[in-house]
Amino acid sequence: MNLRLDTIRECLEGVIPGHIATCDAEGMPNLAYLSQVQFIDNDHVALSYQFFNRTRQNVLAGSSVRLMLTSHLTGAQYRLTLNYLRTETAGPLFEQMKAKLAGIASHTGMSGVFRLLGSDVYRILGIEQLPGLTVAAPPPAVNYLTALRRATGRLAGCGGLARLLETALDCLGAEFAIDHVMFLMLDESRGRLYTLASRGYPQSGIGSEIPLGAGVIGICARERVPVRIGFMTSEYAYGRSIRDGVEADGHGDSLETAIPLPGLAEARSQMAVPITAYDRLLGVLYVENVADLHFGYDDEDALVAFAAQLGLAMHHHQQAEEQVEDTPTSEELAAAVGGPPMRVRHFVANDSVFLDDDYLIKGVAGAILWTLLTDFVERRRTSFTNKGLRVDPRIRLPGVSDNLEARLVLLQRRLEERTAGIHLTRTGRGRFSLAVDRPLQLISG
Amino acid sequence: MLDRDNAAFIQTGVSISLAACGPDRLPSMSRGLGCRLEDGGRQVSVFLRRSQSLELIGNILCNGRVANVFSLPSSNRTLQLKGTDARITPFVPDDLSVIERHVADFIVEVLPLGMCEAVVRAILAYRPDDLVTVTYSPSAVFSQTPGPKAGERLG
Numbered sequence: 347m348n349l350r351l352d353t354i355r356e357c358l359e360g361v362i363p364g365h366i367a368t369c370d371a372e373g374m375p376n377l378a379y380l381s382q383v384q385f386i387d388n389d390h391v392a393l394s395y396q397f398f399n400r401t402r403q404n405v406l407a408g409s410s411v412r413l414m415l416t417s418h419l420t421g422a423q424y425r426l427t428l429n430y431l432r433t434e435t436a437g438p439l440f441e442q443m444k445a446k447l448a449g450i451a452s453h454t455g456m457s458g459v460f461r462l463l464g465s466d467v468y469r470i471l472g473i474e475q476l477p478g479l480t481v482a483a484p485p486p487a488v489n490y491l492t493a494l495r496r497a498t499g500r501l502a503g504c505g506g507l508a509r510l511l512e513t514a515l516d517c518l519g520a521e522f523a524i525d526h527v528m529f530l531m532l533d534e535s536r537g538r539l540y541t542l543a544s545r546g547y548p549q550s551g552i553g554s555e556i557p558l559g560a561g562v563i564g565i566c567a568r569e570r571v572p573v574r575i576g577f578m579t580s581e582y583a584y585g586r587s588i589r590d591g592v593e594a595d596g597h598g599d600s601l602e603t604a605i606p607l608p609g610l611a612e613a614r615s616q617m618a619v620p621i622t623a624y625d626r627l628l629g630v631l632y633v634e635n636v637a638d639l640h641f642g643y644d645d646e647d648a649l650v651a652f653a654a655q656l657g658l659a660m661h662h663h664q665q666a667e668e669q670v671e672d673t674p675t676s677e678e679l680a681a682a683v684g685g686p687p688m689r690v691r692h693f694v695a696n697d698s699v700f701l702d703d704d705y706l707i708k709g710v711a712g713a714i715l716w717t718l719l720t721d722f723v724e725r726r727r728t729s730f731t732n733k734g735l736r737v738d739p740r741i742r743l744p745g746v747s748d749n750l751e752a753r754l755v756l757l758q759r760r761l762e763e764r765t766a767g768i769h770l771t772r773t774g775r776g777r778f779s780l781a782v783d784r785p786l787q788l789i790s791g
Numbered sequence: 792m793l794d795r796d797n798a799a800f801i802q803t804g805v806s807i808s809l810a811a812c813g814p815d816r817l818p819s820m821s822r823g824l825g826c827r828l829e830d831g832g833r834q835v836s837v838f839l840r841r842s843q844s845l846e847l848i849g850n851i852l853c854n855g856r857v858a859n860v861f862s863l864p865s866s867n868r869t870l871q872l873k874g875t876d877a878r879i880t881p882f883v884p885d886d887l888s889v890i891e892r893h894v895a896d897f898i899v900e901v902l903p904l905g906m907c908e909a910v911v912r913a914i915l916a917y918r919p920d921d922l923v924t925v926t927y928s929p930s931a932v933f934s935q936t937p938g939p940k941a942g943e944r945l946g
Contacts, residue, residue: 367810367818375858377810399942412818421913476843479916
């Protein structure tokens with residue numbers, strides 16, 4: 347075929363509905379509208395199967411399939427010839443289409459009517475453009491190749507995980523013109539993601555959590571596939587309603603709910619992209635916008651390519667931070683500080699830590715803080731290493747794969763945001779120091 | 792076959808498409824540019840651009856079977872008519888007013904949905920000497936509005 351589908355993917359967004367023509371065994375044609383066409387690759391598309399209608403009967407009876415697609419940007423019309431291969435009823439493709447369909451249904455007043463029963467996968471036998479008038483497409487808002495080139499160059503120059511995340515989010519704003527971003531890290535052992543950085547929200551939401559499988563972010567993580575929705579839908583909201591649902595299911599007892607998730611109340615376009623390295627999921631990059639159909643296939647491709655670079659860089663930094671030996675260098679003992687003591691209370695059941703009765707953090711980051719502060723108070727210790735924490739039995743890290751460095755970044759950010767008077771400072775690769783502004787009074791339980 | 796309500800509906804600012812099948816059961820399809828009813832709705836004529844519809848016209852000439860869908864973008868109300876006696880006739884210049892009204896109605900329909908007028912006009916652009924008319928007697932009418940009654944035969 348001469349025309350490549352990846353050059354006309356705007357036709358698949360559903361702004362102008364596609365048409366599908368089939369033929370029954372008696373040679374009678376049938377014509378229907380399509381809710382959704384999903385790009386798989388240049389040789390394959392998937393169509394949403396929602397109703398067992400005449401189209402589906404004809405397809406299953408071996409009808410050839412023709413699609414008519416129209417570009418809402420140029421007015422160009424295309425005719426595709428397809429051959430049905432199979433139907434998928436679960437998995438990444440199905441979940442991608444289900445999420446997108448929820449947005450389309452909501453937008454077209456069809457919530458509760460449109461329900462994805464399957465993703466019908468077709469081979470593309472041919473694409474032809476129909477003769478006819480077209481208009482010039484508007485220039486794209488961003489040149490993604492330039493954005494990617496500049497952003498990956500900036501990632502390469504980062505010296506640590508904290509700097510890497512800051513730079514990544516800065517790049518999404520400056521190079522990709524994406525103003526609302528969250529970066530969430532996978533907590534594999536607890537089946538959830540925690541926010542480690544964000545941009546474009548009044549509250550950073552650092553430390554807030556979302557369960558695997560919940561909303562756009564959770565499904566992206568569970569299926570390890572980009573999920574993109576072009577219209578507002580409550581079905582895939584990631585905010586409080588989802589967490590309320592989780593708690594109602596009885597699984598919410600240990601979910602971080604004290605820290606609210608950031609997010610736009612009126613997000614119409616949402617996209618979540620998995621961050622992986624060497625077949626392991628590390629986290630999720632989430633972007634959103636108040637406009638309909640703000641993110642398209644090109645945005646998705648650009649973010650996936652960027653996330654691939656980010657994932658490799660994160661993996662590298664995690665490895666590097668833990669290769670430093672846990673031998674104390676010229677240990678500097680804590681200097682005495684004055685003023686009223688700050689009460690630090692630790693609850694061992696969930697490792698939650700309160701500073702002067704204000705909640706700070708729980709879980710692994712809570713256990714790390716409590717360990718650091720205990721050593722600080724009992725031994726006046728101020729220097730620590732990632733490698734030492736990794737083997738410290740008091741912290742009970744979930745596993746070798748857990749990103750300890752990310753936990754430290756989370757802790758550092760939470761302390762900074764609360765202006766708690768407790769400071770964690772990087773002093774070298776795999777090393778950091780602890781300082782306090784006031785005396786500490788540690789209370790257990 | 793076509794009640795008064797549906798007859799009026801297919802002459803509003805609906806999106807119109809027509810499909811047929813070849814002897815090998817390969818379907819063909821094109822956009823229509825408006826329709827005209829005759830004989831109290833027993834005959835439906837749809838206007839096509841020949842340059843975009845060569846295969847469709849060939850299939851209609853071959854077997855006369857057509858599927859014709861009308862859908863109103865703002866409401867998703869959708870109707871499919873089928874016919875087995877479709878024929879191709881030369882375009883009559885008097886029907887230009889039908890097409891002009893249809894294009895105007897369609898633009899009024901889709902602009903509030905966020906469509907760009909220049910794009911819509913490009914999609915529906917035509918040269919009068921490129922037009923042909925397809926006329927058939929509807930032999931079956933189906934509701935295709937998404938929902939529980941989708942696919943229900945109305946006549």
